[in-house]
Amino acid sequence: MTGIGPRLREERERLELTQREFGQVGGVEPNAQGKYENGERSPRADYLAAVSTIGVDVLYVVLGRRTPLAEQALSGGEEKVLETYRILPTSGQAALSNLANSMAEMAANYSTRPRVQRKPLAGKN
Numbered sequence: 001m002t003g004i005g006p007r008l009r010e011e012r013e014r015l016e017l018t019q020r021e022f023g024q025v026g027g028v029e030p031n032a033q034g035k036y037e038n039g040e041r042s043p044r045a046d047y048l049a050a051v052s053t054i055g056v057d058v059l060y061v062v063l064g065r066r067t068p069l070a071e072q073a074l075s076g077g078e079e080k081v082l083e084t085y086r087i088l089p090t091s092g093q094a095a096l097s098n099l100a101n102s103m104a105e106m107a108a109n110y111s112t113r114p115r116v117q118r119k120p121l122a123g124k125n
Contacts, residue, residue, distance in 0.1 A: 004061055005039035011056045012037070026051045 012022045012033075023033035026047040035041040052058045059067045074082065085096055 002064070003039055004042060005037045007061045007064060008043070008056075009037040011051075011061055015055060017054075022051065025054055 012019070015022070017025075018030075019033040019037070020030045023030050026033070026043070027050055028036075028047060032041065036043050036047075048056075048058045048061065057067050059065055085093055088096060
């Protein structure tokens, strides 16, 4: 997906809204919303400001880059990890990133794996 239209559609679908509902938020008719998503027209700044109020990532819609998470939204533990990551050399950052990805994969696999019921050992209660 490239361009404003497809990214705008992606954000609308992410928010699970119809073109009519999304257009109402932006102050436009459903046909205008469709034209924005098809790339036939470009949305105005006031429209983008209005849809941002429901969680649309306007930076992503316009430039194709997700808005970075504000540091104020981080927990204390997350801040510490980020601080540590930032002071590491590039090789350390890569290693930490690989470790985090591996741990996330293991956690996802572990949570979906069926649990094995163990039998008690003979003579043990």
